[in-house]
Amino acid sequence: xxxxxxxxxxxxxxxxxxxxxxxxxxxxxxxxxxxxxxxxxxxxxxxxxxxxxxxxxxxxxxxxxxxxxxxxxxxxxxxxxxxxxxxxxxxxxxxxxxxxxxxxxxxxxxxxxxxxxxxxxxxxxxxxxxxxxxxxxxxxxxxxxxxxxxxxxxxxxxxxxxxxxxxxxxxxxxxxxxxxxxxxxxxxxxxxxxxxxxxxxxxxxxxxxxxxxxxxxxxxxxxxxxxxxxxxxxxxxxxxxxxxxxxxxxxxxxxxxxxxxx
Amino acid sequence: xxxxxxxxxxxxxxxxxxxxxxxxxxxxxxxxxxxxxxxxxxxxxxxxxxxxxxxxxxxxxxxxxxxxxxxxxxxxxxxxxxxxxxxxxxxxxxxxxxxxxxxxxxxxxxxxxxxxxxxxxxxxxxxxxxxxxxxxxxxxxxxxxxxxxxxxxxxxxxxxxxxxxxxxxxxxxxxxxxxxxxxxxxxxxxxxxxxxxxxxxxxxxxxxxxxxxxxxxxxxxxxxxxxxxxxxxxxxxxxxxxxxxxxxxxxxxxxxxxxxxxxxxxxxxxxxxxxxxxxxxxxxx
Numbered sequence: 001x002x003x004x005x006x007x008x009x010x011x012x013x014x015x016x017x018x019x020x021x022x023x024x025x026x027x028x029x030x031x032x033x034x035x036x037x038x039x040x041x042x043x044x045x046x047x048x049x050x051x052x053x054x055x056x057x058x059x060x061x062x063x064x065x066x067x068x069x070x071x072x073x074x075x076x077x078x079x080x081x082x083x084x085x086x087x088x089x090x091x092x093x094x095x096x097x098x099x100x101x102x103x104x105x106x107x108x109x110x111x112x113x114x115x116x117x118x119x120x121x122x123x124x125x126x127x128x129x130x131x132x133x134x135x136x137x138x139x140x141x142x143x144x145x146x147x148x149x150x151x152x153x154x155x156x157x158x159x160x161x162x163x164x165x166x167x168x169x170x171x172x173x174x175x176x177x178x179x180x181x182x183x184x185x186x187x188x189x190x191x192x193x194x195x196x197x198x199x200x201x202x203x204x205x206x207x208x209x210x211x212x213x214x215x216x217x218x219x220x221x222x223x224x225x226x227x228x229x230x231x232x233x234x235x236x237x238x239x240x241x242x243x244x245x246x247x248x249x250x251x252x253x254x255x256x257x258x259x260x261x262x
Numbered sequence: 263x264x265x266x267x268x269x270x271x272x273x274x275x276x277x278x279x280x281x282x283x284x285x286x287x288x289x290x291x292x293x294x295x296x297x298x299x300x301x302x303x304x305x306x307x308x309x310x311x312x313x314x315x316x317x318x319x320x321x322x323x324x325x326x327x328x329x330x331x332x333x334x335x336x337x338x339x340x341x342x343x344x345x346x347x348x349x350x351x352x353x354x355x356x357x358x359x360x361x362x363x364x365x366x367x368x369x370x371x372x373x374x375x376x377x378x379x380x381x382x383x384x385x386x387x388x389x390x391x392x393x394x395x396x397x398x399x400x401x402x403x404x405x406x407x408x409x410x411x412x413x414x415x416x417x418x419x420x421x422x423x424x425x426x427x428x429x430x431x432x433x434x435x436x437x438x439x440x441x442x443x444x445x446x447x448x449x450x451x452x453x454x455x456x457x458x459x460x461x462x463x464x465x466x467x468x469x470x471x472x473x474x475x476x477x478x479x480x481x482x483x484x485x486x487x488x489x490x491x492x493x494x495x496x497x498x499x500x501x502x503x504x505x506x507x508x509x510x511x512x513x514x515x516x517x518x519x520x521x522x523x524x525x526x527x528x529x530x531x532x533x534x535x536x537x538x539x540x541x542x543x544x545x546x547x
Contacts, residue, residue, distance in 0.1 A: 044460075091467070136459070137491060138466040145430050149491060152466035189467075 005205045006051040006168070007081050007241065009121065019054055020081070020116065022169060023047030025132060027116055028065070031075055038118075038128055039065035046133045051168045070127055076120050082242050083207060084115040084129065085171060085194045089150040091140050093189040100185045105178040109234075111170040112153070112194050114207060132169040140191050150191065166206045171199060174232045176213035185216060196227060199242040202235035284334040291330025299323040362417065366400040369416035373397070379426045386425040387414055432465065433492045435499045439506065440481030442516035447474065447482065450515060454486050457505050463498050465489040480521040 006020060017030035025047060028039040041064060092110040100106055113135055118128040134151075141147015164172060173192055179185045197209040211228040227248075231238030299322040303315050310318065336342060374397070379385050384393050385404070390412050392404030402419060404412040441450055451472050458470040471487040490498040510517060 093466075134462060136462050136464070136466050137494075139432055139468060139489065144432055144468060144489075147431075149431065 005201065006053050007083055010053075010079050010081060011077055012079060013077070017055065021052050021054065022132065023049045026065070027128070027130060029079065029118060029127070031077070033075060034072060036070040036072065036075060036120075036127060038068040038070070040068070040128075040130055041065040043133075046169075048165070048167050068128070072120075072125075076122065078121040079127070080119045080121050080124075082117050082119070083171070083199060084117045084242055085197060085199055085209060085245065086112055086115065086131070086135070086151055087129075087195065087245060089140065089148065090135065090192050090194050091138055091150050091152045091189050092192060093152065094187070098187045100177055100179045100187065102179060102182050102184050105176060108175045108177065108190070109164045109172055110175060110190060110192055111164065111167070111172050112192060112209075113151070114169050114171050140189070166204075168205070168207075171207035171209050172234075173197065173209045174211040174234060176211065178213065178215045180218050181216050182218065193225070195246045196244050196248050198231075198240060198244055200231040200235055200238040201241050202231075203237040206235075207241070208232055208235040208238065280338050284337045287337060288330060288334045291334070292327065295323050295326035295330065298326060362415075363400065366416045369420040370397075370399050370401075373402075373416055373419060378424060379429075383429070384427040386427060387419060388422060390414065391427070428492065431492055432468075432489055433495050434468075434487050434489050435495060435502070437486045437488065437499070437502055437506070439484045439486055440478060440517055441484065441510075442518045443477075443482055445482070445515050447484075450484070453509055453513060453515070454484075454506065457502065457509055458486075458488050461488075461498070461501060461505065463490050463494045464502065465491075481518045 010018060012018070012029070012031035014031060014033055017028055019026055019028045024041070024043045026039070026041040028041075030037045090110075090112040092112070098108075113131055113133060115129060115131050117126065117130075119126050136152050138150055138152030139147055140150045166172070173194070175190065175192070177185070177187070192212070194209070197212070200208045200210070202208060208231060210230070211232040213226045213228065215224045215226065217224070231240070299319045302322055303319045306318065307315065332342065332345070335345075379394060381394050381397065384391065387404075390404060390406065392406040392410075392412055394402060395405050396403045399416075401413050401415045404414060406412055439454075441447075454472060455470060458464045459466070464470065465488075468489050470489070471485075473485040473487070475483045475485050477483070486502075488498065488502060507517075
């Protein structure tokens with residue numbers, strides 16, 4: 001668990017630089033008088049260490065990093081660093097298919113990767129929008145002609161809360177599945193519409209998203225997707241960190257089974 | 263005065279009057295046609311190319327001239343049904359000549375209704391692949407990837423198979439790999455699936471497909487099909503092939519060259535050859 005929040009507003013004096021690190025993965029920002037420089041040092045394998053904010057001294061191998069220059073007439077001194085959820089839906093696929101028996105309901109926990117975003121205050125110009133570890137592309141849909149591009153993650157969609165690993169670079173989404181049908185529902189993969197969810201942090205600075213609940217009715221093959229309001233109950237003393245990437249007015253979306261489960 | 267009237271009466275009686283009338287009509291008509299065609303071309307001077315202007319002027323002039331000639335001939339008293347017959351034959355000949363153009367026109371109409379592709383799609387017709395830059399009445403214009411301009415008549419598009427490469431958002435790349443006979447096929451399969459899983463632009467779903475196409479003459483032939491977004495197709499192929507070669511080299515899996523076995527004849531076994539520095543070559547029969 002991350003003990004200290006790595007997000008918030010950070011003030012930079014001229015020539016000051018700061019480094020956000022998880023293990024070998026590092027994102028560095030440095031302020032000059034007329035430009036901002038950023039270094040993005042990526043790694044192949046995910047690390048479960050805590051995200052640490054510090055000065056440059058701890059970061060090595062800066063030559064291999066991707067370099068960015070952002071020009072401004074007079075650079076502002078405050079940067080707002082916030083976590084963001086993924087820019088596409090994330091498809092979570094349990095190791096073995098789950099079967100929800102008829103007339104039952106269950107609460108699953110799925111974790112999705114988090115993006116690092118840097119914005120300049122006061123105007124809110126976006127400097128960076130990087131994934132800590134970009135998940136693999138995937139396709140979710142009833143056929144190869146109809147569907148959407150999303151991210152895929154092989155996971156064990158946990159049913160017990162204490163089983164889920166709490167990692168600082170992932171946000172946990174609780175999903176309530178209600179099966180009112182008289183046949184059991186087999187869940188092989190779950191399309192989590194992450195672009196519509198709010199992001200919260202609990203008292204241990206673990207990231208949570210708004211919960212979603214999926215209702216399958218008795219008669220139809222359609223499912224209703226409800227976006228819960230507010231933080232999930234599992235998040236203790238939650239605080240709102242960020243809004244969704246795509247704002248939707250509806251809180252209830254009707255989808256067919258094939259667009260959420262398969 | 264009386265003499266002029268007598269003269270005109272005399273002329274009326276003879277055919278000469280009709281002939282003179284016709285000649286006068288023709289001359290006046292000729293001048294009128296010239297004037298009208300020039301006037302009309304002056305009106306549309308800015309809107310047409312030089313070629314178009316000339317074409318318009320000529321067609322108006324000759325059109326009017328034909329009309330004037332017909333009425334002049336009618337005046338003389340020649341039977342016009344012969345001309346009608348000639349015009350009929352002329353129309354049939356014209357119909358035969360414009361067969362392909364008419365066919366292209368109608369094919370174009372049907373293509374517009376059916377809409378298998380639109381502008382900026384990439385299509386492949388017969389052997390030509392290119393991006394559609396315009397869909398016209400008679401033809402479709404393509405820009406090939408080496409920046410050449412190709413005009414394809416609509417008729418050949420209706421008749422042959424047209425492949426629209428940019429219709430669907432994802433595309434499958436079929437990678438052809440050959441491994442030596444001595445390799446463990448299951449192990450190669452696991453390696454290939456691991457490479458596909460690690461590649462970020464290779465889609466997880468639809469899952470990559472491992473197909474053993476057969477036992478080739480020099481190698482075991484495998485087809486490994488992976489999916490990606492249409493835009494990433496080329497970079498997926500490149501990155502997968504490079505990664506496969508690198509991993510095979512690391513794991514010591516051989517991609518064989520074509521093999522040839524030498525025999526002396528039908529009854530003998532293969533020549534044993536040994537390459538030794540000091541000894542001379544030994545020959546065995």
